Amino acid sequence: MSDDHLQRLLLEQANVRCVVAHLDSVQAEVLRRGRYPDALARLLGESLVVAALCSSGVKFEGRVSLQLRASGAVKLLMADCTDDGGLRGLARFDPDAMLAARGFSEIAQGGVLTMTVEPSGNGRMWQGIVPLEGNSMAEAIAGYFDQSEQLPTRVLLAVDETRAAGLLVQRLPGTAEDDDGWNRVCRLLETVEEKELLATDSETLLHRLFHEETRRLFPARPLRFFCPCSRERVARVLRGLGAEELDSIVESQGEVEVSCEFCNEQYRFDPLDVSRILHSDLPEDGDDNATVH
Numbered sequence: 001m002s003d004d005h006l007q008r009l010l011l012e013q014a015n016v017r018c019v020v021a022h023l024d025s026v027q028a029e030v031l032r033r034g035r036y037p038d039a040l041a042r043l044l045g046e047s048l049v050v051a052a053l054c055s056s057g058v059k060f061e062g063r064v065s066l067q068l069r070a071s072g073a074v075k076l077l078m079a080d081c082t083d084d085g086g087l088r089g090l091a092r093f094d095p096d097a098m099l100a101a102r103g104f105s106e107i108a109q110g111g112v113l114t115m116t117v118e119p120s121g122n123g124r125m126w127q128g129i130v131p132l133e134g135n136s137m138a139e140a141i142a143g144y145f146d147q148s149e150q151l152p153t154r155v156l157l158a159v160d161e162t163r164a165a166g167l168l169v170q171r172l173p174g175t176a177e178d179d180d181g182w183n184r185v186c187r188l189l190e191t192v193e194e195k196e197l198l199a200t201d202s203e204t205l206l207h208r209l210f211h212e213e214t215r216r217l218f219p220a221r222p223l224r225f226f227c228p229c230s231r232e233r234v235a236r237v238l239r240g241l242g243a244e245e246l247d248s249i250v251e252s253q254g255e256v257e258v259s260c261e262f263c264n265e266q267y268r269f270d271p272l273d274v275s276r277i278l279h280s281d282l283p284e285d286g287d288d289n290a291t292v293h
């Protein structure tokens with residue numbers, strides 16, 4: 001099994017779902033493409049795990065995005081996961097404030113947490129927004145589910161230099177056959193240490209915790225780094241800037257150079273390319289996140 005994977009377990013009588021996510025090469029790839037201070041690298045790792053955990057509840061083709069906007073050391077943090085396990089993430093931050101920040105609440109001060117579920121076809125986008133509360137990302141996410149979806153949820157997250165992992169348990173709507181099930185699951189969750197979460201295979205951990213419960217284990221799904229940016233998407237962003245802006249960039253720099261903020265891929269457009277962008281049809285599509293230099 002890949003070291004980047006997602007595993008689901010349903011506790012049928014307790015009416016609780018459990019999800020475990022492990023990130024290994026995905027975490028390394030995101031950190032290779034963007035340089036982040038250690039504390040922010042940890043937060044980004046946790047956010048990627050949360051995006052993966054939340055993607056497990058989506059039953060259509062599309063993407064789950066976690067976005068954190070704050071006025072502390074972090075300005076913007078984004079992590080998203082597609083239904084087939086493609087993950088990417090980025091963070092914008094104030095380097096000086098980041099050096100001085102102590103702990104989650106100073107890093108993400110005054111923050112707002114947004115969760116977006118976006119079907120890839122014509123389906124309706126769904127978005128939940130809550131103030132960022134709690135002393136950790138795990139508490140903030142549990143608070144989000146309590147407030148926004150009224151689903152009691154507990155989350156455990158663990159990150160080291162190279163890996164990230166998470167465990168989410170959530171009481172599902174409807175009555176449980178076993179009405180003490182949720183409390184028992186919460187007590188079992190408290191026995192898991194961060195080190196154990198990182199180092200233990202998800203199936204082994206779920207067995208260790210819940211082998212006495214009536215349970216249904218689903219096959220593990222692989223996770224991977226994936227950014228859907230392309231030259232065509234960047235071209236659409238550039239066209240949105242308008243002829244005047246593009247002409248002035250070409251005049252001062254000889255070309256337009258763009259980098260994707262998620263994966264750091266560089267795209268270059270010479271004057272002829274720019275003229276084509278302004279005067280030809282480009283297919284419509286959403287999701288554009290690029291920075292023009």
Ligand SMILES: [Zn+2]
Binds near residue numbers: 260
């Ligand atoms: Zn990209």
